[in-house]
Amino acid sequence: MKRYLAIDIGASSGRHIVGWREDGALKTEEVYRFPNGVTESEGHLTWDVAALIGHVKAGVDAALKRFPEIESLSIDTWGVDYVLMKGDEPVLPCYAYRDSRTEAAIGKAHEIMPFAELYRRTGIQFQPFNTLYQLYADKLAGRLAGVTDFLMVPEYLMYALCGAKSHEYTNATTGGMVSAQTGEYDPAIIGTLGLPGHLFRPLQRPGTVIGAYRGIKVVLCATHDTGSAVEGIPMVADAPYISSGTWSLLGVKTPRPLTDAASQRANWSNEGGVGYNRYQKNIMGMWLVNRLREELCPGVPWDAITAGARASDFDGTVDANATTFLAPASMKRAFDEALSAKPETPSDYFRCAYRSLALSYRQAIDELERNTGRRYGELYIVGGGAKNAFLNELTEAATGKQVIALPIEATALGNLKIQMNAEEA
Numbered sequence: 001m002k003r004y005l006a007i008d009i010g011a012s013s014g015r016h017i018v019g020w021r022e023d024g025a026l027k028t029e030e031v032y033r034f035p036n037g038v039t040e041s042e043g044h045l046t047w048d049v050a051a052l053i054g055h056v057k058a059g060v061d062a063a064l065k066r067f068p069e070i071e072s073l074s075i076d077t078w079g080v081d082y083v084l085m086k087g088d089e090p091v092l093p094c095y096a097y098r099d100s101r102t103e104a105a106i107g108k109a110h111e112i113m114p115f116a117e118l119y120r121r122t123g124i125q126f127q128p129f130n131t132l133y134q135l136y137a138d139k140l141a142g143r144l145a146g147v148t149d150f151l152m153v154p155e156y157l158m159y160a161l162c163g164a165k166s167h168e169y170t171n172a173t174t175g176g177m178v179s180a181q182t183g184e185y186d187p188a189i190i191g192t193l194g195l196p197g198h199l200f201r202p203l204q205r206p207g208t209v210i211g212a213y214r215g216i217k218v219v220l221c222a223t224h225d226t227g228s229a230v231e232g233i234p235m236v237a238d239a240p241y242i243s244s245g246t247w248s249l250l251g252v253k254t255p256r257p258l259t260d261a262a263s264q265r266a267n268w269s270n271e272g273g274v275g276y277n278r279y280q281k282n283i284m285g286m287w288l289v290n291r292l293r294e295e296l297c298p299g300v301p302w303d304a305i306t307a308g309a310r311a312s313d314f315d316g317t318v319d320a321n322a323t324t325f326l327a328p329a330s331m332k333r334a335f336d337e338a339l340s341a342k343p344e345t346p347s348d349y350f351r352c353a354y355r356s357l358a359l360s361y362r363q364a365i366d367e368l369e370r371n372t373g374r375r376y377g378e379l380y381i382v383g384g385g386a387k388n389a390f391l392n393e394l395t396e397a398a399t400g401k402q403v404i405a406l407p408i409e410a411t412a413l414g415n416l417k418i419q420m421n422a423e424e425a
Contacts, residue, residue, distance in 0.1 A: 001020050001021075001022065002020060002021075002071045002420075002423065003018050003019070003020045003067045003069065003070050003071060004018070004019050004020065004070065004071055004072050004073070004416050004419045004420060004423075005017070005018050005019075005060065005063050005070050005072070005073035005074075005216070006018075006019060006073075006074060006076075006221070006228075006411075006412040006413075006415035006416045006419070007056055007059060007060075007073060007074065007075040007076070007157075007415075008075075008076055008225065008228070008409070008411045008412045008415060009036060009052065009056075009075065009076070009077045009078075009153075009154075009157075009225075010036065010077070010078065010225065010245055010246065011036065011037070011038075011078055011245075011246045012035070012036055012037055012246065012290075013033060013034065013035055013036055014033070014034050014035075014036050014052070014055060014056075014059075015030055015032065015033045015034075015059075015409070015412065016030070016031050016032035016033075016059035016060070016062065016063055017029065017030050017031070017409060017412040017416070018031055018063055018066070018067055018070070019412070019413070019416035019420075021420065026413065026416065026417070028409065028412065028413070028416070029066070030409075031059065031062045031063045031066050031067075032055075032058065032059035032062040032063065034055040034058075034059070036052065036055075038096040038098060041093050044093065044095060044099050044101060045095070045096040045098050045099040045327075046092075046093040046094055046095055046096055046099070047081065047093075047094045047095075047096050047153065049083060049090065049092070049094045049153070049156065049157075052153075052157060053157060053160045056075065056157050056160070056161070057160075057161070060073065060161075060213065060214065060216070064214070070216045071216070071217065071419075071423060072209075072216060072217035072218070072219045072419045072422070072423065073161075073213070073216050073217070073218060073219070073419075074158075074218070074219045074220060074221035074223070074415055074418070074419055075154040075157050075158050075221075075223065076154055076221055076222065076223050076224065076225045076227075076228045076411060076415050077152075077153045077154045077157070077223065077224075077225060078097070078153070078224075078225060078246075079152075079171055079174030079175070079224045079225075079226070080097050080127075080129050080130060080131045080134070080174050080175055081094065081095065081096060081097050081129075081131075081134075081152070081153050082094070082131060082134070082135075082150045082151060082152045082153060082155075082156070083150070083151050083153065083156040084138065084143065084144070084147045084149070084150050085147065085148055085149040085150065085151060085156075085165075086146050086147055086148055087148055090156070091143065091147060094153070094156075095134065097129035097134075098129070098326065098327045099129075100327075101134075101137050101141075102128050102129060102133040102134055102136075102137045103128070104137070104140070105133050105136045105137035105140055106128060106133050108136070108140070109132065109133060109136045109193060112192055112193055113189065113192050113193060116264065118132070118176060118189065119259060119263075119264045120259055120264075121179060121180065121186050121188065121189060121259075122173075122176055122177065122178060122179065122180055122186065122189070122259075122270075123180040123257040123258065123259040123263070123269065123270030124173070124174070124175070124176040124178075124269050124270065124271070125267040125268055125269035125281060125282065126267055127282060130174075130175055130176040131152075131174065131175025131176060131177065132175055132176035132177050132189070132193075133176075135150070135195055136193055136195070139193075139194065139195060144195070144196055144199075147196065147199065148198070148199075149165050149199060150199050151165060151166075151167075152167075152168070152171045152172070152175075152223065154168070154171065154223040155167065155168060155171070155223065158210065158211075158218050158220075161211070161213035161218055162210060162211025162212055162213050162218040163211060164210040164211040164218070165201075166204055166208070166210045166220060167200075167201050167202070167203050167204060168203065168204055168205075168206065168208075168220045168222075168223040169183065169203040169204065169205050169206070169272045170206060170222040170223060170224045170227035170271065170272040170273065170274075171222075171223040171224040171227070172185070172203050172272070173224075173270070173271045173272040174224055174271055177189050177190065177200070178203070178272070180257035180259050180270055183203065183272070184202065184203055185200040185203070187200075204220055205220070205274075206220055206221055206222045206223075206227070206274050206418045206422075207219065207220065207274075207418055207419075207421060207422035208220045208422075209422065219418070219419050219422050221414070221415040221418040221419060222272075222273070222274055222414065222415070222418060224271070224272075225243075225411045226243045226249045226271070226278070226280070226411075227271070227272065227273060227274070227278065227414070228410075228411045228412075228414035228415045228418065229241075229243040229249075229382055229383065229410040229411040229414055230243070230251075230253070230273060230278060230410075230414065231273075231274055231413075231414030231415075231417055231418060232382070232408070232409075232410035232411060232412070232413030232414030232415075232417060233380050233382055233406065233410055233414075234406070235380060238252065238253050239252065239376050239377075239378040239379065239380055240252045240365060240368060240376050240378075240379050240380070240401070241379070241380040241381070241382065242361065242379065242380070242381045242382070242383075242385070242395075243382055243383050243410065243411075244285055244286065244381055244382065244383040244384060244385025244386055245285055245286060245383045245384050245385065246285050246286060246287045246290070247282055247283070247284070247285040247287070248282075248283045248284060248285035248286075248357070248360075248361070248385065249280055249281075249282060249283075250280060250281050250283060250361060250364045250365070250368070251269075251278050251279050251280020251281060251368070252278075252279055252280070252368060252372065252376070253273060253276045253277070253278060253279075254270075254276065254277045254278075254279045254372065255276065255277065256277055257270035257277050257279070258270060258277075258279055258371060258372070260371075262370070262371050263279075263371050266281075266367040266371060267281065268280070268281050268367065268368075268371060269281060269282065274418065279368070279371075279372065281364050281367075281368075283320070283321055283360050283361070283364055284320040284321050284325060284357065284360060285357070285385060286384060286385050287325075288320060288325060288331065288353045288356070288357065289305070289350060289353050289354070291328075291331035292331050292332065292335075292346075292349050292350060292353060293305065294331075295330065295331055295332050296332060296346040296349060297346050302387075302388070305346075305347075305350055306350070306354075306388060306389070306390040306391075308345075308346065308347030308350065309347050309350035309351040309353075309354055309390060310351075310390050311347065312345065312347040312348050312350075312351040314343055314344075314347075314348035314351050314352055315355075316339045316340070316341050316343070316352050317352060317355050317356045317359055318335060318338040318339060318352065318353075318356045319338070319356070319360075320353075320356040320357050320359070320360040321360055322338065324337070324338065332349065335349055335352060335353075339352070354388075354390060354391050354394055355394055357391060357394075357395075358391065358394035358395045358397070358398040358399075359398055361379075361395050361398060361399055362395075362398040362399045365379070365399050365401065376401065377401060377402060378401060378402045378403075378404055379395070379396075379399060379401040379402065379403050379404065380404045380406065381395070381403060381404070381405045381406070382406045382407075382408060382410035383410060383411070386405040386406055386407040386408075387405075387407040389405075392405045
């Protein structure tokens with residue numbers, strides 16, 4: 001029986017999950033879990049990639065101890081972030097997407113190539129942390145001098161295992177530099193912004209074998225975790241999905257990118273899928289309630305928090321996607337400043353947050369249906385947020401869609417599915 005290893009790393013934790021096919025079903029077993037999070041270094045938010053490599057290797061050891069023979073492995077993470085390299089040496093720190101270093105670079109980049117032109121070429125929504133703006137900030141800071149490569153975070157972690165410098169398609173599309181027409185890096189964007197052309201190599205598709213580690217094949221999955229998550233959703237028919245974690249990634253599969261003016265105005269993205277386009281939007285997710293919990297009631301179980309939110313009668317809401325909620329020093333203060341009537345209890349804050357998220361989902365689905373010209377009856381929700389029955393109820397009421405909540409490890413399942421399909425190809 002062939003076994004495969006999915007290493008799925010999110011902004012707050014990572015997990016190693018072994019999968020195999022048995023009696024026509026995909027079986028899984030988690031063998032290792034570890035914490036993750038941004039660290040502050042000299043006033044910037046960064047990722048401890050050395051610690052991530054240590055955990056990746058420790059998890060492989062744990063997997064091999066439990067299952068001595070593993071056919072292949074792959075790694076997925078969040079998008080947009082990367083490690084610069086000079087030859088075989090990383091250029092550190094590895095900045096985290098929530099860091100504010102791109103603020104000055106964005107306007108300067110748009111003076112050279114306006115966002116409307118960037119969107120026409122890539123179909124990627126504006127986010128201040130897009131790889132494009134991060135690399136342009138690196139250029140302005142002189143960090144690109146002598147750099148030979150840039151590897152997205154999962155690519156760098158797989159490089160640490162097998163020595164291959166790969167460039168996977170789905171994750172590359174998150175950065176705002178891949179042509180919506182060709183599916184490769186857009187040379188006009190690279191050249192106009194004066195970024196080193198040698199950094200942008202041909203893109204590889206999910207399923208590509210790039211090397212080996214301890215006798216295990218290293219395969220590219222959809223290394224952007226949302227790309228793998230969509231592969232892991234057992235949809236009966238195409239319908240909108242929310243991959244609910246720190247961020248809520250709401251979208252639908254389409255045959256080709258939609259780069260029209262309405263999509264640009266509504267700030268929708270077109271990201272790579274496995275044989276399809278993911279027309280989706282990054283909107284706020286469980287970050288709101290995670291930060292409120294840290295501040296208001298650390299350690300209180302989520303069941304108790306949602307029960308309190310359900311019992312609260314606070315009716316205020318905020319714009320969950322406002323930039324003030326992106327990385328505030330105090331999430332409670334950010335809510336206080338956005339509300340005319342102040343919450344009185346922690347439960348009031350959580351009710352406000354959950355209702356605000358549900359309303360943001362409704363707005364996004366309304367835009368989705370207008371822009372695609374289709375109506376949908378169902379909404380699939382996967383990821384950690386799918387376990388929140390109260391938020392699911394609010395979402396169903398706000399959107400008018402039948403919510404199908406699947407509290408499964410969709411990202412790991414998609415990662416495994418891609419590896420298995422590559423093996424069979």
